[in-house]
Amino acid sequence: MIDWTGQRVLITGAASGIGRALAVALGQRGAHVTAADIDADGVTETAALCGGEALVLDLADGAAGPAAVEQLVARHGRLDAVFANAGIGYTRRLLKADIDDPGLARLWEINMLGPTRLAQALVRAAEAGGWRARIVITASENSLSLPPSIQNFGNGLYAASKHGVLILAEWLATESRNAGKPLDVHVLLPGGVYTGMTAAGLGPDPARWPAEMGIIRPERAAELCLKGLDLSLFHIPTHAHLHDDMGGRYHSVGDATAALGLTNPA
Template sequence: MIDWTGQYVLVTGAASGIGRALALALGQRGALVTAADINADGAEQTALLCGGQPIVLDLADTAAGPAAVAALAAHHGRLDAVFANAGIGHTRRLLKADLDDPGLARLWEINMLGPTRLAQALVNAAEAGGWRARIVITGSENSLSLPPSIQNYGNGLYAASKHGVLILAEWLATETHNAKKPLDVHVLLPGGVYTGMTAAGLGPDPAHWPADMGIIMPARAAEICLQGIDLGLFYIPTHAHLMADMAGRSDGVAAATAALGLTKTP
């Protein structure tokens, strides 16, 4: 089990939801948390609750995340972990979506490229300073599949950003391992979690949400996340049904492979 006592940790998207729950859980375990969010009031409230410090951070600004990592590492002499949790929603049916919408750049930057920029900055700081760090990137059940419970909600572009962040996390883990870089990589894969973002899309009362989503509260998601880190897991799912949700894709590829008469190479 990881001893978080005295570790310097940055949590993005910390004003509410999973980010706030992570900040509180880490603070309870003795971590020294910097709660970052574009919502200054929310970040300040989270910092008060976890005994940490707040910073205002807009990850749509491509320089902001790396600058925050560098500043915190310089101030504390190290930065042990970054929880790259910040994310935004985007609900548009693809057949009607404006693919030239400037807001898509913000979606890609915050949900997908932002965590990669944070990882780059963190590994550079850790390598220069001679310590080992970790990054925990929040993906989604949408990173893995098209979940049956939300297929009528127009999540295609949001899901694309979360598919993207998963493969980037996988490549980060591969590259850091192969190059023996001082960075451990984990990816949190939440299913249905009651947050402001999910409530905005599905309504404020989770009792009316699809039952097969298996809604959990942010504190439970944070608990699972930290348990997964303790176990040294790369993939950290929050719901058992994520495996079943992927079956349609894997079964489809298996059926196509058989139909095409493809065989294993010797």
């Protein structure tokens, strides 16, 4: 079990939802939390709730994440963990979406490139300072499949950003391990969690959301995330159906392999 006492932790997307729940849970475990978000009022409230500090941060600016890591290391002497939780939604039906929409650049930067930039800055700092760090990247059930409960919501481009962040996390973990870097990488895979972003798309009453989504509260997602870290898991899902939802892709590839007569070399 991880002893968070005295650890320096940065959490992005901490003004509400899973980020706020993580900040409160880690504060209760003795961590010194820096809660970061573009929402100044929300992140100030989170900092008060977790006994930490607030940092206004817009990860659409590619330089902002690395600068925040450098700033915190300079101020506190180290940074033990980053929870790269910030993310934005983007709901457009793919066949009608404007692929040249400037909002897409913001989507890629925050959801996909932001965590990668944070990991790069964190491992540089850890190597220079001689400590081991971890990064926990929030992906999504959309990273793994097309969940049946949301297939009519127009999530194609958002899902692409979350597919991207998963494979980037897998490569970050692989490269860190193979190169002996002082960085542990984990990926949180939330299913349906009641947050401001999901409520904006589905309405404010979770009782009216599709029952198969199995909506949970952010506090439960944070609890599962920290339990997953205690167990040294890379993939940390919040719902059992995430595994089942991947079955369609797995079986389709298997059926195609058989139909094409492909076999593994002896």
